[in-house]
Amino acid sequence: MKKFVITLGLSLSCFVLSCYAQDLAMFKKDGKVGFINKSGEVVIDPVYSNGKSFSDGLAAVTYSGKMWGYIDSSGKFVIDPIFKRANDFVGGMAIVSMNGDNIYINKEGNEVNVKGADKLYEFAPEGVAIYKSNRRVGLIDQFGEVVLDPKYDVIRPFVNGYAKVALNNKWGIIDVKGNEVIPTKYEEIGHFIIDGYVWAKYNDSFGVIDNGEFKVIEGADKIQDIENSNQVIVRNGKTWGVVNDKQEWIIPSIYEDIRQGHGDLLAVRTGRKWGFINAKNERVISFKYDDAVAFSEDGLAAVKSHKWGFIDTKGTVVIPFEYDITAFNFSFTTQEKGFFEGVARVKKNKKWGFIDTKGNVLGNTWYDNLELFNKK
Known part of the structure; x- marks a missing residue:
């Protein structure tokens, strides 16, 4: 499969080298898709019928409205628009649909064969993907080689280098090399590990696994995924509280x-x-x-x-209550509400834009739709 380069008559507002130092966000205006940088400047003009955010340096777009290909951050096609469907590149690989088949391709546009796979799964940023064969799942690498023989009933997506796995209705966690860092013996388990912590349910009790040791949290009947090992958010009955890293209640379950x-x-x-x-x-x-x-x-x-506005840690209103915000993007995947890396995606008068921490609209421009910024 060849790759090719065309510009489609784009008038770029930055040089290619400077584009590679920036994050880009996809926007939609007058029915066409383009991309802006964090200064609010249009880097790639809205000439595409549809598109997806940049990932691994490439973005899937369709120019004719029928076939998909991939552009780089200068707006040039680097992989032919010959696919009926095209997923994001993640971990150097993407799933595309061609001639009625789903296949993996690498960033050179070459097909990567995986023998014996019953189904294709998206790669993780760490360069591995779930590999299903004979009703069990394992892992493969970017060359189609088996990293972990299919042995589990379920492997969930990797988060921070770890994935929860299930075998015979028991849950554990593996790393990207397929090593079982937490054995599959828990009735439930959290999605990711922070500071060696993950919540779990064992023998009908909820608690945390602290560097391999399960510790019960008295009264817990549900636990949120842990972001801070000293502030574990726990439910007791219908209300929530917080325990510390010693499993002591520091905020009673009253909320x-x-x-x-x-x-x-x-x-x-x-x-x-x-x-x-x-x-x-x-x-x-x-x-x-x-x-x-x-x-x-x-x-x-x-x-x-x-309406939505923004306050500082003293409760002072910094940006007035005049916006809508959402937890979804074009493809309906969750994203952070509020500010992220200096900008917030907001809606006003049925149009979308980015504001900075002072409430200024990036580029002084509003769009029909708008994605979060993604690193190319």
Whole structure:
């Protein structure tokens, strides 16, 4: 399979070398798809009928509205638009549909054969993919070689280099080499490991696995995926609280919901209203919001009072309540609400745009639809 390069008459607003240093976001305007950089400048003009975000340096697009190919960040096709369907490149590989068959291709556009596979699965960033044969699943690498013989009933997607696996209705965790870092003996288990921690259910008790040792959390009947080993969000009955890394309750289970983010403050709901508390269960920001998202690394939290706005850690309104925000993109996959790496995706008057932490609209432009920024 050849690769080829055409420009389709694009008027680029940056040189190729400078594009490679930037993140790009896909936008849709007047029925066409293009891409902007973090300065709000159009880097690739909206000339495509449809498209997907950049991933692994390439973006799947269709120019004619029928066949898909892949462009680089200069807007040039580097893999022919000859596919009926085309998935994102992840870990150097993509699944495409050609002549009625689903196949793997690498970034050179060459097919990678996998013998004996019953079904193809998307690669993880670590360069492995689930490999299914005879009703069991294992792992393959980017060359189609078997990394882990099919032995599990289920392998979930990798997160931070680990994946949860099931065998005979028991769950464990493996690494990207197929090593079983947590044995398949738990009734339930979390999706990822943080600081050696992951939540699990064992012998009908909920608790955490701390570097291989299961520790019960008394009273727990559900646990959120752990983001901070010293702030484990736990449900007891119908309400939520927080335990520390010694499995001690530091915030009693008195809240209807708790959301964790960056920094020390937690977004919590009591009754129908949201507010913010610290790790000592002290009220820091009043319970007066219809909805709230925990603080981002930019020090702002999205809160809703009819419309969405943004507050700082003192509760001061930094960006007024005039936006809608969403947890979905074009392809309906979850994404972070609020600010992420200095920008937030918001909707106003049925149009989408990015705002910075001062509320300025990037490029002073609104679009019909807009994706988050993705590293090329």
